[in-house]
């Protein structure tokens with residue numbers, strides 16, 4: 376049997392870009408996804424198991440049918456605001472189902488795990504940029520979910536010999552339009568696709584919070600191209616395959632842009648003015664998140680290669696145009 380990488384959530388935004396990159400590099404991939412957004416499946420010739428990671432029988436069938444060397448775990452609910460309003464769904468899918476996956480791995484002797492964690496584990500920065508040693512004060516159930524799985528991973532590594540890499544992404548952005556890949560969330564809460572939709576549909580864009588203690592009052596985020604995140608996964612896999620010990624890495628560029636700066640960059644790309652509606656702060660949002668990426672650069676040799684604001688905005692714009700033409 377061929378050595379296989381199991382990708383949960385491989386039909387999602389970051390998962391699909393990672394699947395593309397893994398296949399390009401010659402790896403054999405199997406995806407489990409339950410298509411939360413009814414999104415299209417973008418691949419031909421990639422093995423897909425439609426279903427949920429809550430389904431223990433499905434997981435055990437996959438682990439016994441393929442020689443799974445590593446699991447890349449993207450599957451989760453992602454809307455921070457929703458996690459505040461309806462935490463039960465989030466604890467169930469992001470924590471309980473992640474444990475179900477880990478337990479199936481333990482039973483089936485699968486030992487390598489790469490986890491999609493988030494900068495949301497840190498909460499309000501006590502210093503910037505945020506390194507991996509920063510204290511954890513997640514401000515939302517979503518951030519707590521990610522931290523709980525990270526804690527579980529430490530214990531599973533200690534007790535059951537799992538080796539893991541947790542990648543704490545900052546804000547994923549951009550798309551690989553040439554390969555028919557992009558962001559597909561309903562509702563969409565991420566700022567870049569919403570800016571593009573506002574431009575294309577000539578609608579107002581809501582900006583949540585312009586009274587933060589930042590230079591222009593809007594939140595500052597570290598935007599990292601989804602292809603750079605995919606590359607981080609390939610490097611994490613290479614690291615674990617070479618016997619690397621369990622580890623945690625930030626995935627960000629180290630540079631922050633405010634929401635208003637981002638809108639200005641988007642306006643240059645779409646060549647029109649975007650109408651902005653100022654709304655109160657959104658629950659769970661913190662003012663500034665910028666990564667210290669020294670550790671992943673030093674230990675995995677990762678660098679952000681695609682993450683210019685222009686590349687992220689123009690590819691996101693091209694992707695949203697394509698989605699609109701498909702009548703979505």
Ligand SMILES: NC(=O)c1ccc[n+]([C@@H]2O[C@H](COP(=O)([O-])OP(=O)(O)OC[C@H]3O[C@@H](n4cnc5c(N)ncnc54)[C@H](O)[C@@H]3O)[C@@H](O)[C@H]2O)c1
Nearest residue numbers: 384386387388389408409410411427428450451491493547
């Ligand atoms: N997008 C970001 O900026 C960002 C930042 C930090 C961390 N993350 C994390 O990265 C991962 C991927 O994020 P994304 O933006 O690609 O999200 P996404 O919603 O596009 O992808 C998640 C995929 O998982 C699937 N899924 C959800 N629950 C499932 C289940 N129980 N069983 C099987 N499939 C299931 C969905 O159908 C979807 O295809 C998530 O874990 C997210 O929390 C994302």
